[in-house]
Amino acid sequence: MSLQNLLQDWSRYRRGREEGGFHNYEHMWGMSIDLNLCIGCNACSVACYAENNLAVVGKDKYEKHQAMHWMRIERYWDEPDLGEGRVSEYQQHGASFLPMNCQQCNAATCEPVCPVAATYHTPDGLNAQVYNRCIGSRYCSNNCPYRLRYFNFYSYYEDSWPEPLNLQLNPDLSVRDKGVMEKCTFCIQRIRVAKDKAQREHRVLQDGEFTTACAQTCPTSAIVFGDMLKMYDPNSTNPSSKVIELWEKHQVELGVTEQEKHNPKIRGYRVLEHLNTDPCIMFLDRVREV
Amino acid sequence: MLATHLYSAGRALDRGASCSASSLLSSTMSRAVALLVVCALLVFGSSGVFAASNKNPLVPNAVPPEGTYDGEDVKQPIEFPHYIHADVNKINCMYCHTYARRSKVAGIPPTGKCMGCHSVIATDKPRIKKLTEYWEKHEPPPWKKVHDVPDFVHFTHEKHLRRFVFDNKGMKVENVSEVCAFCHGEVKKMTVAHKVKPLNMGFCRRCHEANNGPHDCWKCHK
Amino acid sequence: MTTDTRDMRNIQEDYSKDINEDIHWAKINEDVLRSMENPRMGYWIAVGVSLFLLSFAVIAEIYQYNTGMGPSNLNWPHMWDLYIATFVFWIGMSHSGTLLSAILHIIKADWRKPIYRFAEAMTTFSLMTAGLFPIIHLGRLWNMYWVIPYYSDRGIWPNFRSPLVWDAFAITTYLTSSALFLFVGMIPDLAICRDNAKGWRKKLYTALSLGWRGDDRQWRNFRKTYLLMACFLIPLAVSVHSIVSADFAMSIMPGWHVTTFPPYFVAGALYSGCAAIITLFILLRYFFRFEEYMTIAILEKTCKLTFAISMVWTYLLFIEFAATWYGPDAVDKELLIGKFTGPYSPLFITMIFLGSILPLTLAFEKFRRNIPMMFVVSLLLNVGMWLERYMIVTPTLSLSYEPFAQNVMWPSWVEWFILLGSFGWFGLLFLVFVKIFPSVSMYEVKEMIFHRRHLANKEIAAVMHRRLDDAEKKPSTTTPEPGLEGA
Amino acid sequence: MGLKNINRRGFLKLMGWSGVGATVAGCDMPTTVTLEEGKETVTSYLVPEEYAIPGIGVWYSSTCRQCPAGCGLHGRVREGRILKLEGNPDSPINAGKLCQMGQAGLQGHYNPDRLRTPKVRKDGKLVDITWAEALDLIDQHVGASSGLNGARFAWVSDSVSGHQAMLIDNLMSALGSKNLFIHEVVNSEVARSVNQAVLGDATPRYQIGKAHAILSIGNDFLGTGDSPVHASTEYTEFRSSPRGVLGVVEPKMTLTGANADLWMAIRPGTEGVFALSVANVLATKHKMAIDMLPKAIQTAIMKRNLNEDARLTGVSGNHVIRVAKWLSSNPGRSIVMVGGTAEGQVNGYQNGVAAMVLNVMLGNVGKTIVASHEFPFPQLEHRAGGTAGLLDFVKAIDNGGLDVAFFSGANPVYTAPAALGLKDKLASIPFKVSFTQFDDETSQLADLVLPILSPMEDWATIVPKVQGEEAVISMQQPVMEPLYADTRGLGDIVLDLLKKRDGATYGNYDSYYAYLSQAFASFPANMAADGKAVTWNDALAKGVIAVKTGEKQLKAKLDQVAVALPEENAEYPLTLIPTPRLGLWDGRHANIPWLQEAPDQISKVVWDSWAEIHPNLAKQLGVETGDAIKITSAQGAIDVKVYVFKGIHPDAIAVPLGQGHKGYGRYADGRGVNPLEILDTATVDGTNELALYSTRVKVEKARNKDTLVMMGDHDVQMGRKMVSTVTPDVFELTGGEA
Structure with a gap:
């Protein structure tokens, strides 16, 4: 980022703040995860391992919580909303699964604290992590309320990919060495390939043309990924998308702290929304008969 | 003051309190940053940001990047004479490096392509004999890489060619070697290709600035 | 060593006096210069212990450098742990010197004079120790210079919004300033050393004393510079620890995102600094037989100061509890409850005991005059202050917003080794300092005695003041007062 | 192999590391970066191929072999390496989706512990031999001149289908043996036999997506059922508006149970009682007709007592009533499924019948439970197996013993209960051959261990265990050159053995690939569901061939149900x-x-x-x-x-x-x-x-406290809105998922 560019970015940012919306954004990637559909099967997580060169750390390091799971499925046993905590004798309504990948916050708390600007916001609305710039101060991870940033505590290369497992490594993104922070990128390498392809064919990127590895594999299609720019920038030539449809239907909006809904009961929320991080992932409430 | 500012932002639970911790932080901070940046710009501005323009008449709308480098000589299985092909015989670079316009890598021509001509042309030359040997063994010659970028860099030939050649008004495709020379030097004057440009981040950055290339980190880093 | 001193030690100290006003000025020079010579066995043992501790850290750091941050047991979500806690601790220590030399200088508390030098050295050395920790904790410390803004061909800059970058600025500024302050304040003493030294020491002191002759003009400039630097250093010291607190306060995490952190950190810093002064005071007094300069009366004053600061700190601590308790943030409240009841509660309760209850002993004259007890208490206060930093960093990481990510982590040997090594490093620097530089300010002790001696006699005081006024009008070489011969 | 294939194979060849780098960002200690100038070799193609562009991935269709479900795959290939697997959207089984096992198929293929050379046991130790020697050795034992008695030969396999199954069948009959034992631990054989007996169709299709209420009695259809991904894709429809309700009754929560609206813990072995108890509530409280059931069953139902049953099963009467309410309000749109823990009981068969009674009562048969497709190529059909294969194999050893045993896919030494004593019994078989990718427990006891190709390197045709809307043959093709030159496809080996037995029929196929493509050519031209001709290349490109199937109807036939209770056992409670x-x-x-x-x-x-x-x-x-x-x-x-x-x-x-x-x-x-x-x-x-x-x-x-390594030590939300749960009426506000 040169000085000139720094100034450009800054003025773009100021404009967005003063006038609202996302000016000069190329895309605004967003996601919707339907917890009514999520069965907690873990396919997304393994797909992420396969797509993003995630290191397998082994039992000892896993025990020390040094694992790398960009997409993790959280499993809770209590259900505060149903008023049935851990009172009953059995786990009557099953488990509560919550797939958590980087929320790609628009007001990301990780970004301002990085001393070397290795994490920043891209014109795609993504919360980027530049691995080769990272010096490993780990402040970003400490300041992430979702705890979705993972640190390379070791150099995993040799242990995780003994020959010939290393042949599987995706050449479209780096293998991170020790001392580097990493996190979900919304499969930036897939975005890049799709954008290049659209550009090559002189057309706009269509919705559903590509998707992230987790959304792609999700057996119940609980994860929907797409471009939300059209929702915020009427001048945008980007097409509308399924994600926009879902966000609008569930009356969830970016840039607000508390969602205004016609009926406050309508499903759709963002995790820890009140912290003002403005995440780009909307969750649709889990549903249970009681 | 800044601390309290941030604090209140973080606690601002009503939607009236605009945006977020980080944006509020920047509203005060970025002014300071801008000031700093402007000062720094004045100090260092002359070098790099306003790169001197030494235009190449054969490539319109482009400022060729500056920088020199003297790479090591790479020993190739066959000393491929680029000058005979590209300079004497005026073969377009993209005839052999056919993937350059379609992919991130320019690609080494398939051995079959070499044999397309050399099964009849200059078959008595020692280099061609060596090539024929490989062909008959059904093995491509083990070429060595001359130009490389670090593994965390995402470089695509295709996009650069589109910017400077195909989508560049007034640019003639025959002159593509001038564009290639931006980063590879005058290969058509060389026998075996030799690295003459630094191909480091400063080199890329200065060119991107001079030619309005993207400056988003994730455009080039993966 | 003269028989004189031995006699003095047998005499019951007069607790009402900060210093014996009858010390002969030559004896001051003699005592202080003696402390810089002929290291005894005890000294070498201390150096050995320091080196031993330091070697722990070196081994651990080499291992960590080569392996990655994993062996330190750092994990998800405990990305920071002892390193940052200890960093804050050492930064806190560094506030002692500034307090004694700058603040007390400005408010003209002249009892600081015999003890400020080593306190100031402590400032510099603890900063030199503290500065290592942000570097040690980096995952890729070989790239640490990226934090510094410099013009590079790549055209990239650090992120000026990050408190860690502010830290880098603050620490380097503070380190430079406090080192300069230490040095400037030492110039007249270095001249004394120069006049009494031989061999390499002579060369060193000649170079360092910058041609000090002790003439009026030099003294006047010296006084002005010193005052100016003191004025500069006080806001700097306050800002440095405020910036360190910003590492936490600027974040969004419960228990870190606290408005009162800057004053709380500054109070904590002065607190631990004062406690450390008591520790080193007692050590120096014992090892260098500085009983005549580092008197019980001064110790008592330091203890009173420490007591006052401890109460400020306690107040701020309880303010924080109250703000959390009555505040709207449920997560913050759960964290507070977690600190009192969770796995870290023994440490947290110990911290409150050591930080808020134990200093009550400083309120009693009987205890204040009990040197062994004060030694133990001051050490425990610092243990408490270290725990405080640990309890700021770790429970928040452990019990933050994301319930699924909550877990307990205990530091590994690597972290402990590096922590121990930091004490070795600090000790080593300090030990080298006391043998090369005068750890008691000779000229200021003389001043102090001079003032005390003459202030008692109104007539002489009047003469003195007149003389000083004259000197300002017409700069001329005046014959020094008898007794000023050494300066 | 045709020319086309050679070129394609050329593309699949490893391309060196050109632009591929096992890229290590940050491996720049202290300031240098990893540049491979002058060191790295860049390999070019020999002959260019239009679609093969270095740096750009190409997707190939294949079939997943991680479980018997037979999901369609797309594999991304770049520079000759298979990098990522995704579901094939054209496959009616998985509609573009994959489970975690499917995603992880890559690591089976690239596994560092794969066997690379044939090995023979000499003096108790495995030593390397050549393939020629290995095949000779097999020929000595099973060849025409070996005098092998077919009854003393056995083949233990995992479930197989397609031409591979056909070749194995042919080999078995050429050897005069009937001892092909299909062994799978995770199976649904009991439920299948119930289905066969009651519905006349072993694998009817449960149309989860069409149901509005599902009661699963021990059937983990989302996790370890017959076709988990297919069930999951249907689950999406099931849970969409109007949202279906899922009740699961099982002793231990499975993945399906974790997603139930109502999960009921049941005492193992009392599932049949529960089913009849529900039937009783349906008949008495909801006045559902039971006269279509035989008299014996009617009495059995009416005999049940809700409170007594609740005591027996451990499931509270209220829950039974709730389940009955859900089912009764969705007659013909509900499914009662049985499987897993319910069928794996001594009285498991009767549990299955009891569940089927519910389906019959609710009129689900023919509506949500429909007949399987009449598959036109019975010889290619999926051979499902269970533990019966294992027991039969043990029995075959006990009754007169075996001379030769082949193992492929199955690992009976690991999966057999120790009480069967299989390990010792295997010692009595003089010649055991294991066709395997890995050094598993069975291979450790084998006399000859032959490394086979991974599914990423081999050809096959797969017929899924349970078909979707359309019946398909799923194509498996190599997406990568074999990693190890000294490995062979199982199909090739079987073909080799067949050639030796029946040179006239098989002599003109020089490889399994040739056999497959010619077998394909001999298919009827109109076999495709849409009536269009299918070419070999089309089939490979699409990955699946939807075949024309005959119609079948289900007809329920129940005679009686006898739910026994598990025996009390004071010593082992x-x-x-x-x-x-x-x-x-x-x-x-x-x-x-x-x-x-x-x-x-x-x-x-x-x-x-x-x-x-x-x-x-x-x-x-x-x-x-x-x-x-x-x-x-x-x-x-x-x-x-x-x-x-x-x-x-x-x-x-x-x-x-x-x-x-x-x-x-x-x-x-x-x-x-x-x-x-x-x-x-x-x-x-x-x-x-x-x-x-x-x-x-x-x-x-036992011992002292230890730690269990798990993700996340904390499993409560602490009142924070992590997973928010609402009731179905709230769900319907937005009409469910778009």
Whole structure:
């Protein structure tokens, strides 16, 4: 980022703040995860391992919580909303699964604290992590309320990919060495390939043309990924998308702290929304008969 | 003051309190940053940001990047004479490096392509004999890489060619070697290709600035 | 060593006096210069212990450098742990010197004079120790210079919004300033050393004393510079620890995102600094037989100061509890409850005991005059202050917003080794300092005695003041007062 | 191989590392970066191919072989390496989706512990030999001149289908043997025999998507059912507006149970009682007609007493009433499924029949439960198997013994209960051949170990175990050149053996590929469902061929139901549930690091075995999560750490399958315990299947506290809105998912 560019970015940012919306954004990637559909099967997580060169750390390091799971499925046993905590004798309504990948916050708390600007916001609305710039101060991870940033505590290369497992490594993104922070990128390498392809064919990127590895594999299609720019920038030539449809239907909006809904009961929320991080992932409430 | 500012932002639970911790932080901070940046710009501005323009008449709308480098000589299985092909015989670079316009890598021509001509042309030359040997063994010659970028860099030939050649008004495709020379030097004057440009981040950055290339980190880093 | 001193030690100290006003000025020079010579066995043992501790850290750091941050047991979500806690601790220590030399200088508390030098050295050395920790904790410390803004061909800059970058600025500024302050304040003493030294020491002191002759003009400039630097250093010291607190306060995490952190950190810093002064005071007094300069009366004053600061700190601590308790943030409240009841509660309760209850002993004259007890208490206060930093960093990481990510982590040997090594490093620097530089300010002790001696006699005081006024009008070489011969 | 294929193979060839780099960002200590100038070799193609562009991935269709479901795959190939697998959207089984096992297929292929050369046992040790020698050796034992008695030959295989199954069948008949034993631990054989008996169709299709209420009695259709991904894709429709309701009754919470609206813990072995109890409520409270049922069954239903049944099953009467209400309001739009823990009981067959009674009462047969497709190529059909294959194999050894045994896919030494004594019995077979990719427990005892190609390198045709809307043949093609030159496809080997027996028929096929493509050419031209001709290349490109099928109708035929209660056993009060996992499955994926590191969906444990127990039992034993216990059955004992949670009946203890390997590569070796070892060998009444979930055990506290390695130590939300749960009426506000 040169000085000139720094100034450009800054003025773009100021404009967005003063006038609202996302000016000069190329895309605004967003996601919707339907917890009514999520069965907690873990396919997304393994797909992420396969797509993003995630290191397998082994039992000892896993025990020390040094694992790398960009997409993790959280499993809770209590259900505060149903008023049935851990009172009953059995786990009557099953488990509560919550797939958590980087929320790609628009007001990301990780970004301002990085001393070397290795994490920043891209014109795609993504919360980027530049691995080769990272010096490993780990402040970003400490300041992430979702705890979705993972640190390379070791150099995993040799242990995780003994020959010939290393042949599987995706050449479209780096293998991170020790001392580097990493996190979900919304499969930036897939975005890049799709954008290049659209550009090559002189057309706009269509919705559903590509998707992230987790959304792609999700057996119940609980994860929907797409471009939300059209929702915020009427001048945008980007097409509308399924994600926009879902966000609008569930009356969830970016840039607000508390969602205004016609009926406050309508499903759709963002995790820890009140912290003002403005995440780009909307969750649709889990549903249970009681 | 800044601390309290941030604090209140973080606690601002009503939607009236605009945006977020980080944006509020920047509203005060970025002014300071801008000031700093402007000062720094004045100090260092002359070098790099306003790169001197030494235009190449054969490539319109482009400022060729500056920088020199003297790479090591790479020993190739066959000393491929680029000058005979590209300079004497005026073969377009993209005839052999056919993937350059379609992919991130320019690609080494398939051995079959070499044999397309050399099964009849200059078959008595020692280099061609060596090539024929490989062909008959059904093995491509083990070429060595001359130009490389670090593994965390995402470089695509295709996009650069589109910017400077195909989508560049007034640019003639025959002159593509001038564009290639931006980063590879005058290969058509060389026998075996030799690295003459630094191909480091400063080199890329200065060119991107001079030619309005993207400056988003994730455009080039993966 | 003269028989004189031995006699003095047998005499019951007069607790009402900060210093014996009858010390002969030559004896001051003699005592202080003696402390810089002929290291005894005890000294070498201390150096050995320091080196031993330091070697722990070196081994651990080499291992960590080569392996990655994993062996330190750092994990998800405990990305920071002892390193940052200890960093804050050492930064806190560094506030002692500034307090004694700058603040007390400005408010003209002249009892600081015999003890400020080593306190100031402590400032510099603890900063030199503290500065290592942000570097040690980096995952890729070989790239640490990226934090510094410099013009590079790549055209990239650090992120000026990050408190860690502010830290880098603050620490380097503070380190430079406090080192300069230490040095400037030492110039007249270095001249004394120069006049009494031989061999390499002579060369060193000649170079360092910058041609000090002790003439009026030099003294006047010296006084002005010193005052100016003191004025500069006080806001700097306050800002440095405020910036360190910003590492936490600027974040969004419960228990870190606290408005009162800057004053709380500054109070904590002065607190631990004062406690450390008591520790080193007692050590120096014992090892260098500085009983005549580092008197019980001064110790008592330091203890009173420490007591006052401890109460400020306690107040701020309880303010924080109250703000959390009555505040709207449920997560913050759960964290507070977690600190009192969770796995870290023994440490947290110990911290409150050591930080808020134990200093009550400083309120009693009987205890204040009990040197062994004060030694133990001051050490425990610092243990408490270290725990405080640990309890700021770790429970928040452990019990933050994301319930699924909550877990307990205990530091590994690597972290402990590096922590121990930091004490070795600090000790080593300090030990080298006391043998090369005068750890008691000779000229200021003389001043102090001079003032005390003459202030008692109104007539002489009047003469003195007149003389000083004259000197300002017409700069001329005046014959020094008898007794000023050494300066 | 045709020319086209050679070129394609050329593309699949490893291209060196051009622009591929095993890229290590940050490996720049201290300031230099990794540049390979002048060192790295860049390989070019020999002959260019239009679609093969270095730097751009190409997707190939294939079929997943990680479980018998037969999902379609797309594999991304770049520079000759297969990099990523995705579901094939054209496959009606998985509609573009994959489960974690499918995703992890790559690590089976690239596994560092794959066998690379044929080995023969000499003086008790395995030593390398050449393929020619190995095939000679086989020929000596089974060749025409060997004088092999077909009855003394056996082949133990996992479930097979397509031309591979056909070739194996042909080889078996050429050898004059009927001993092809299909063995799968995770199976649905009891339910299939119930289906066969009641509906006249072993694999009817349960149309989950069309149902509005599902009662699953032990059937983990989302996790370890016949076709988990297919069930999951249907689940999306089931849960969309109007949202279907799911009740699950089982002793231990499975993945399906974790997603139930109402999860009911049941005492193992009383599932049939529960089903009849529901039927009783339907008939008495909801006045549903039962006159279509035979008299005997009517009496059996009316005899039930809700309170008495609740005492027997442990499921509260209120829950039975709730389930009955859901079912009664959706007649013809509900499904009662049975499987897993319900069928693996000694009375499992009757449990299945009892569930089928419900389906008949509710009129689901023919509506949500429809007949399987009349598949036009019966010789290619999926050969499902269960534990009967294993028992039959043991029986074959006992009755007169065997001279030669082949093993492929199945790993019976690991999956057989120790009480069967298979390990010792194998010693009596003089010549055992294992066709395998890995050094598994069976190969460790084999005399000849032949390394076969991975599914990423081999050709095959697959017929899925359960078909979707359309019946398909799924194509498996190599997406990569074999990693190791000294490995061969199983199809090629079988073909070689057949050539020696029947040179006239098979002599003109020079490879399994040639056989397949010619077999394809001989298919009827109009076999495709849409009537269009299918070319070989089209089939490969699309990955699946939808075939024209005949119509079948289901007709329910019930005669009686007799639900027996499990016997009381004072010495062994608990029932052991060896749970299969969507992940390690029956243990075959224990050598895949991704799957070892993927937390179990329920307990979130990684890299280990554990025992799930109810808090009440834990209190009784004085243990908490992480403590070790000793589980003892009449057949042996295992030591394992406990996970305490409320998703299990207090009378049950669940230990997951998959771990406890000895050997099987660095990732599986010596990790955890194998609960199959201590199983009883009782069979399900009326079938020859092992009653997998009926072993009675006792538990005692063992060693001191240990830690259980799991993701996330914390499992409560602390009142924070992490997973917000609402009721269906709120769901319907937005009409469900768009």
